[in-house]
Amino acid sequence: MDWPAFSLDLNPIEHVWDMLGRRIAARQPPPTCLPELRRALLDERCNIPQDQIDNLILSIPRRCMACIASSGRQTPY
DSSP states (O other): OOOOTTOGGGOHHHHHHHHHHHHHHTOSSOOOSHHHHHHHHHHHHHHSOHHHHHHHHHTHHHHHHHHHHTTTSOOOO
């Protein structure tokens, strides 16, 4: 399958970045400098449950089908 131009939602890493962003935003207190942000990102990355990553990977065929059905345009994911 050719990679459609508007298919960022097919890439599971985009969803991992979203998870990381939400986890960092929820931190209290939030990171206040780059070294703290780096440490927080590393900590949060290690705390993402493996089953969430597995579910993202397992969802790729369903995402591909949705992308094909929408002719490569935005999907509901």
